[in-house]
Amino acid sequence: MCTLGLFCRIISMEYDNATALTTELGRAGMLYPGDTPDVQAYLYKCTCQPTLTYGLECMSSTAIQMRRLESVQCRLIKQSLGLSKLSHNTALLKALNIEKIEDIINRNVLSLYNRIFKVESPARRLMQHLLSCSIFCGETVPGTLLDRVVSMGESPTKRAYYSQHVPKTSVTNNDGLVDSIIHLLFTDNFAKPYSHEHLLVPLLTTAL
Numbered sequence: 001m002c003t004l005g006l007f008c009r010i011i012s013m014e015y016d017n018a019t020a021l022t023t024e025l026g027r028a029g030m031l032y033p034g035d036t037p038d039v040q041a042y043l044y045k046c047t048c049q050p051t052l053t054y055g056l057e058c059m060s061s062t063a064i065q066m067r068r069l070e071s072v073q074c075r076l077i078k079q080s081l082g083l084s085k086l087s088h089n090t091a092l093l094k095a096l097n098i099e100k101i102e103d104i105i106n107r108n109v110l111s112l113y114n115r116i117f118k119v120e121s122p123a124r125r126l127m128q129h130l131l132s133c134s135i136f137c138g139e140t141v142p143g144t145l146l147d148r149v150v151s152m153g154e155s156p157t158k159r160a161y162y163s164q165h166v167p168k169t170s171v172t173n174n175d176g177l178v179d180s181i182i183h184l185l186f187t188d189n190f191a192k193p194y195s196h197e198h199l200l201v202p203l204l205t206t207a208l
Helices: 004-028 037-053 063-081 090-096 101-116 122-137 145-151 156-161 176-185 196-206
Strands: none
Touching: 004 037, 004 063, 037 063, 037 090, 037 101, 063 090, 063 101, 090 176, 090 196, 101 122, 101 145, 101 156, 122 145, 122 156, 145 156, 176 196
16 A cells, blocks of 8 residues: 555645646636636646546555545646635536546546456466455455455456446536536636626535
8 A cells, every 4th residue: 555655745746747737728728717617627637637647546545645636636626717725625526527536546446457357467467366365265455456446346356357338427416506606617707807706606615
């Protein structure tokens, strides 16, 4: 399992890379006041999010480390939208249709696990050994890829030998609050500094 210090250094580097990308894309409207939030969310999901999650399916992390990573993502999103750090994250992510980092990493873990079994390699032989030990002993080695698959409630045997599409987590189960935020975010006036729409979004996201 990745130690907290090492994980923090890795996250710090990936945060710096994602921040640099955000700054570079500022000329394309990534930073507030810039383009519309749907364009900003699209740019974030296509560039910053992959940078932020790159290679993390190979690392085992704790709940504390995952919360730190989620916090980094939300900090970048709020920066792009010109919102305060005090704004809550859940409703904002739903309104922008942005997946949580944990869901992305879990999907990448399942994909990596399946791809390992498709190619003859030392990694495949090791994973086959761990899988056989798991089947016969009913235990997994903490921190391994197999252990992470099992902890998700997935069948390690099916995920190993049967290619299954892992759909993106749906973030469209909206409630009234999320619908209100969506309405404000996607109006033309939101990108205008000190507009009523831009002033109302922080009120809604901090009133949770």
